[in-house]
Amino acid sequence: MDATGNAGHNRSPEEVSRRYTVYLIVVALAGWALASYDLNLLVLTIPDIAAELKLSSSLVGSLVFFVSAAQFVVTLFVGYGMDTLGRKRMWMICLAAAALFTGMTFFVQTFWQLVIIRMLASAFAQSELAVSITLVNEQVTARRRGLLYSIVQGGWPLGVFLASGVYQLFIGLGWRFVFLLGVIPIIVVLIGRAFIQESDRFRHVQEVKEAKSSGDEARVRSLLREYDVDVEEIEDVTVEQLFTHPGYVRRQLIMLTVVWLFYSTSFVATNLYITDFMTRVKGISGSQASLILLVCGGIGFFFYVLGGLMGERWGRREVLIGTGLLVAPLNLIFLFVDQYALIAIVYFLIYQVTNGTWSGAGYAYQAESFPTRVRGTAVGFLGAMFAGGLLIGSALWTVLVTFTTPTVAWIVIAVGLALGQWLTLALRRIPPGQELEEIAT
Numbered sequence: 001m002d003a004t005g006n007a008g009h010n011r012s013p014e015e016v017s018r019r020y021t022v023y024l025i026v027v028a029l030a031g032w033a034l035a036s037y038d039l040n041l042l043v044l045t046i047p048d049i050a051a052e053l054k055l056s057s058s059l060v061g062s063l064v065f066f067v068s069a070a071q072f073v074v075t076l077f078v079g080y081g082m083d084t085l086g087r088k089r090m091w092m093i094c095l096a097a098a099a100l101f102t103g104m105t106f107f108v109q110t111f112w113q114l115v116i117i118r119m120l121a122s123a124f125a126q127s128e129l130a131v132s133i134t135l136v137n138e139q140v141t142a143r144r145r146g147l148l149y150s151i152v153q154g155g156w157p158l159g160v161f162l163a164s165g166v167y168q169l170f171i172g173l174g175w176r177f178v179f180l181l182g183v184i185p186i187i188v189v190l191i192g193r194a195f196i197q198e199s200d201r202f203r204h205v206q207e208v209k210e211a212k213s214s215g216d217e218a219r220v221r222s223l224l225r226e227y228d229v230d231v232e233e234i235e236d237v238t239v240e241q242l243f244t245h246p247g248y249v250r251r252q253l254i255m256l257t258v259v260w261l262f263y264s265t266s267f268v269a270t271n272l273y274i275t276d277f278m279t280r281v282k283g284i285s286g287s288q289a290s291l292i293l294l295v296c297g298g299i300g301f302f303f304y305v306l307g308g309l310m311g312e313r314w315g316r317r318e319v320l321i322g323t324g325l326l327v328a329p330l331n332l333i334f335l336f337v338d339q340y341a342l343i344a345i346v347y348f349l350i351y352q353v354t355n356g357t358w359s360g361a362g363y364a365y366q367a368e369s370f371p372t373r374v375r376g377t378a379v380g381f382l383g384a385m386f387a388g389g390l391l392i393g394s395a396l397w398t399v400l401v402t403f404t405t406p407t408v409a410w411i412v413i414a415v416g417l418a419l420g421q422w423l424t425l426a427l428r429r430i431p432p433g434q435e436l437e438e439i440a441t
Contacts, residue, residue, distance in 0.1 A: 020197070021140055021148070027196060028132045028152045030189045031095055035125035036159020037166075037182055038102050042067075042118060044167045044293065045175040046276055047286045052175070053111055057276070057406075061398025063115055064272055068394050070119035071126045071387030078127040079380010087135040087376065088198045094131060095193065097124035099186035105179040123387075129363070130383035134376050137367035138199040142435045145368065146316055150308020150360035157304065157355060160297025164290050201227060201372040201436070228437040229373060241374050242381070248428070249440060252369045253378055255427055257385050262420025263324075263358070264389025268397055269414035270331060270354050272390070274347070281406050282343055292344050296351040303352040307360020316368075317427045319361035324421030326353045331414040335407065368430055371440040393417070 050060055081090045101121035108114045132152055140148045170178050204227050211219035212231060220231060242253055269277070278289040310319045330353065334346045370378040393413055400409035430439055 024136060024139060024196060025148055025151055027189060027192045028136050029155045029158075030185075031091075031128055031193070032132055032152060032155030033158040033162065034155075034182065034186045034189060035095075035098060035128040036156040037163045038098060038125045038159075038179075039122050040160045040163040040293070040297075041167065041178060041182065042122065043272055043275055044163055044286075044290050045171075045178065047279055048171065048175040049114065053114065055111060057280075058398055058402045059111060060276060061273075061394055061401060063111075063118065064268070064394040065391060065398060066115045067118050067122045068387050068390035070123035072384050072391055074123035075127045075130055075380055075383040075387055077380075079130055079377045079383060082131060082134055082202075082376025082380060083374065086198050087131055087138070087202055088193075088196055090376075091128070091131045091135065091196070092190065092193055094124045094127045095186060095190050097121075098128065099183050099190065102179055102186065103183040106176040108176075126387060127380075127383065130376075130380045133363050133367050133379050133383075135196075135199050137364060138201040138372065138375070138436070143433055144312070146311040146361065146364040146432060147305070147308040149364040149367070150304050150311070153308075153359045153363055154301040154304035156359065157297040157300030160293055160300065162297075164294035164297055167290050168287070168294065202376075205229060205373050227372065230371065242378060249370060249374065249378075252428055253381070255423070256366060256369065256382055259320075259324075259421060259423050259427065260382055260385045261389045261392070262417055262423065263354075264386040265393040265396070266327065266331070266414055266418035266421070267354055268390055268393030269410055270327075270350050272394070273397055277406055277410065278343070281410075282338065284340060284343065288340065292347055293351075295344070296348055299348075300352060300356050303356025304360035307357035307362075308364070310357070311361035311364065312432050315429055315432055316361040316365035317424065317429050319357060320365065320424040320427065323353045323357045323361075324424045327421055328415050328418035331410070331418055335410060335415075365427075365430065368434075368436055368439050369428075372436065 046060055046063075049055065055063070078090050078094060081093075098121055101117055101124070104117050105114075105121060108117055133149070136149055136152055137145055166178050166181055170181065204223060208220060208223050208229050208231065211217075211223060223229075224231070241249070243250060275286060275289040275293070278284050278292075279286055307319055307323070327350070330346065330350045334343075334350060337343050337346050366379055366382055367375065396413055397409050400406075400412060
């Protein structure tokens, strides 16, 4: 018996498909929530870790730099692996590795041990995103693709909520213990993924490749009636298809790369160093900062779904444009608020435009921008670019807080670089509701 419940012989194919889709969304949502839990727990515990291991602001910055570097490298390989080994296999590898190294965080004793373990844990956790973007978007219906994937993306604020809640409840037992608590649910989700099927579209591309290689033109023509594929390019290495062939695919990849680099570089200030910034510059306690994140994450889920709904109504690029235009002004306002209530309100808005509405529409937009034959590699590359932005942002943050002040770092990274998100205006409009093959083959 599999997760679709198709042991019930009286169920229609539509009901079986619907049940499987629900199961896929739930498992993907849970996996991304736990990946988010792992990364955001690091964000929340940075003050506690820094106090125990006696880390300066520069070393804290270095930690995020090394973690981002690992995310960049691992996500590149995961993206390529999706188009060669398969989506499901890479999904299992990412979550299993994340579980292992999240648990091993409990045992670290020195700064460099912390760096190595967190590099591996966070890299595989972050790579979870690239796989879920690809697999889920290939399986769900075109009519509800953006909305359904926005629910999966909502796992991120749920992870923030979970991390903040666990921090509030168990930090008295030490920061090591709260990392250890994350291992059990990750293992449960890993078991649940054993029942997930490989993407139909990935299997289809593999069959087309085999038929083309064997010279079976009749089989190729038959397969193309199911899903359209650019047969002329399908035998090339996926990286070569992306970068050496002029046209829509390469231009879209370049534009999305630039936009996501600006987005993730500014994201460093507003989401990774935020508790450190709030405690050092705004003068609030770590507990007060975690409470703000708890509320942002708890309510934030609905902003992801809102982003998905707006994308289905007006187009996902349009949501990215509207959201991207708000980030820099909000980050500038945040610099001038000092009362706890105002800090909480303004940051709540910052959190939703840098997470909820942006991600609720943006990652479905990534998936539908590329043909199946290179989708895994392209989305993996963009995931690596997100990590690359974190890498650049954390390096800049470390340099700026070392030689200037956290306020200057905020102005440069959170405000100045966030203006780059206005380049969403140059992205291609993709009307919602289209089959993936109608957009690009």
